[in-house]
Amino acid sequence: MKNISAVAGIVIKELYRRKDFYALFIVTVVICGLMAMLNIYNDTNIVRYLKEICLDLIWISSLVIAITTTARQIPAERENRTLLPLLAKPLTRTQLILGKFLGCWLACGLALLCFYLFFGALAASREHHWLLLNYFQAGLMHWFLLGVIVAFALLGSLIFAAPSSNATICFVLVGGILFVGRNLDRVALTLREPTRAIVNALYYALPHLEFYDLRDLVVHNWPLVAWKYIVLALLYASFYMAVFLIGACLVFRRKAVN
Amino acid sequence: MTAILRTEKLRVEFRSRDVGQTTKVALRGLDLEVGAGEVFGFLGPNGAGKTTTMNVLLGFVPPTRGAAYLFDIDVRQPIARQRIGYLPELTYYYKFLTAEELLRFYAKIFGLPRPVADRRIPELLKLVELEPAARRPIKTYSKGMQQRVGLAQALINNPDLLILDEPTSGLDPLGRMRVREIIQRLKNEGKTVFFSSHELGEVESVCDRVAIIHHGELKALGRVADITGSHANLEKAFLDIIGYPAQPVS
Numbered sequence A: 001m002k003n004i005s006a007v008a009g010i011v012i013k014e015l016y017r018r019k020d021f022y023a024l025f026i027v028t029v030v031i032c033g034l035m036a037m038l039n040i041y042n043d044t045n046i047v048r049y050l051k052e053i054c055l056d057l058i059w060i061s062s063l064v065i066a067i068t069t070t071a072r073q074i075p076a077e078r079e080n081r082t083l084l085p086l087l088a089k090p091l092t093r094t095q096l097i098l099g100k101f102l103g104c105w106l107a108c109g110l111a112l113l114c115f116y117l118f119f120g121a122l123a124a125s126r127e128h129h130w131l132l133l134n135y136f137q138a139g140l141m142h143w144f145l146l147g148v149i150v151a152f153a154l155l156g157s158l159i160f161a162a163p164s165s166n167a168t169i170c171f172v173l174v175g176g177i178l179f180v181g182r183n184l185d186r187v188a189l190t191l192r193e194p195t196r197a198i199v200n201a202l203y204y205a206l207p208h209l210e211f212y213d214l215r216d217l218v219v220h221n222w223p224l225v226a227w228k229y230i231v232l233a234l235l236y237a238s239f240y241m242a243v244f245l246i247g248a249c250l251v252f253r254r255k256a257v258n
Numbered sequence B: 001m002t003a004i005l006r007t008e009k010l011r012v013e014f015r016s017r018d019v020g021q022t023t024k025v026a027l028r029g030l031d032l033e034v035g036a037g038e039v040f041g042f043l044g045p046n047g048a049g050k051t052t053t054m055n056v057l058l059g060f061v062p063p064t065r066g067a068a069y070l071f072d073i074d075v076r077q078p079i080a081r082q083r084i085g086y087l088p089e090l091t092y093y094y095k096f097l098t099a100e101e102l103l104r105f106y107a108k109i110f111g112l113p114r115p116v117a118d119r120r121i122p123e124l125l126k127l128v129e130l131e132p133a134a135r136r137p138i139k140t141y142s143k144g145m146q147q148r149v150g151l152a153q154a155l156i157n158n159p160d161l162l163i164l165d166e167p168t169s170g171l172d173p174l175g176r177m178r179v180r181e182i183i184q185r186l187k188n189e190g191k192t193v194f195f196s197s198h199e200l201g202e203v204e205s206v207c208d209r210v211a212i213i214h215h216g217e218l219k220a221l222g223r224v225a226d227i228t229g230s231h232a233n234l235e236k237a238f239l240d241i242i243g244y245p246a247q248p249v250s
Helices: A002-017 A020-037 A046-079 A083-087 A093-127 A132-159 A163-189 A195-205 A215-219 A227-254 B050-057 B099-109 B114-127 B143-154 B173-188 B200-206 B224-228 B234-241
Strands: B003-014 B024-035 B039-043 B065-070 B084-087 B161-165 B192-196 B209-214 B217-223
Touching: A002 A020, A002 A046, A002 A093, A002 B099, A020 A046, A020 A093, A046 A083, A046 A093, A046 A132, A046 A163, A046 A215, A083 A093, A083 B084, A083 B143, A093 A132, A093 A227, A132 A163, A132 A215, A132 A227, A163 A195, B003 B050, B003 B192, B024 B050, B024 B065, B024 B192, B024 B209, B024 B217, B039 B050, B039 B200, B050 B065, B050 B161, B050 B192, B084 B143, B099 B114, B099 B143, B114 B143, B143 B161, B143 B173, B173 B192, B173 B200, B200 B224, B200 B234, B209 B224, B209 B234, B217 B224, B217 B234, B224 B234
Parallel strands: B039 B192, B039 B209, B084 B161, B161 B192
Antiparallel strands: B003 B024, B003 B065, B209 B217
């Protein structure tokens, strides 16, 4: 475990010493801060639009941070040749993969915490109340969604040669699942065999990332989701993280180091 | 003499994925033995199989046939690397870290207790003359400084065996001299050093024994004086052993 935490520590240091997170955070703060100052049509419900836009920016920023940070990890180690002294130490390839995953996931969690604190402060300044448990549920689900994406991007970084191609594929796939994933079963009904069977198989095989989108919960101050469903969703995400990580470990074991 | 590093009939083949390409044999039954406290020079022209041998010793490449051992432990077991230090050729360490943080990271991987790491890190930074720059990010370092950070990370666990892949490559004469001095100091401390280099003068001055390989085969092995023999220096002997034809000067 000490090896995994050592590798994870380096990834977290990298995130807070690079400019990516700060740039995205500042952009979100500036856009939302400016919008919060506006009073459009004296509409008291305008705060909901503000919250929605702020959450959209947080989602986009978190996806960018998760995918770009993860996609460059192993390729950068290979390109800079730091992989050689690292694996020449008593560190297994599985520990390296797990350390990179943990580091990226925790780094995303820290970034999310900053974003949600800002979001909470912004919403509280207009609504004068703070639905802490709603924010917690939404943030927790968001973090587990990022866990699945980080594990997938890590696997992709071992398969695709360039970090940019891996990042593009991850963005397209995540966007595709979020926007059309939930409708694949209905699309399958309109198709003929064997395409129907293939689309149906995809519907059940792909992780349903849309389960983790609880933005409406905090935008409209809806009642909390039952905790048993939250636990089931977290287990579902953990299953996909495990599948992608096992895949990454198996691919990396066979990969030439230099 | 106890063998710290040993290879037995080591053969490595790389199969090409391209259609019509044949298998490349990088090492052909290499037998080597390096004893405790030796400074051993591993020589050969580019593509001779030096780096492949090191990659096998470090567990990066599995041998096709034969075996390699460090401290009598098969190199395929990660524990074989507990007592070694490795400096690869031209590495660009994490540029967002300082030298001190980098060494602390590697110390953690070796499982060094914090008080030991606290004592060891300043010692190493002093040894490689990086004390004034210890808290500066590595991205601000020159090539020579980066190479010295590399040397410090290779020594973090106080290894009994050091594997150095062209440690002076890309360094200016002053940088080379510093690295040579460090190798000499390690030799005096009784460490075993296994290193590859193209700087034959440097090999001549610091090595106890040398091995010369060419096309994956061991061509010569012995004390520097024995290999030099009747030749004027090690460079002349090296060229003769690898079969470099003497070119008449027109």
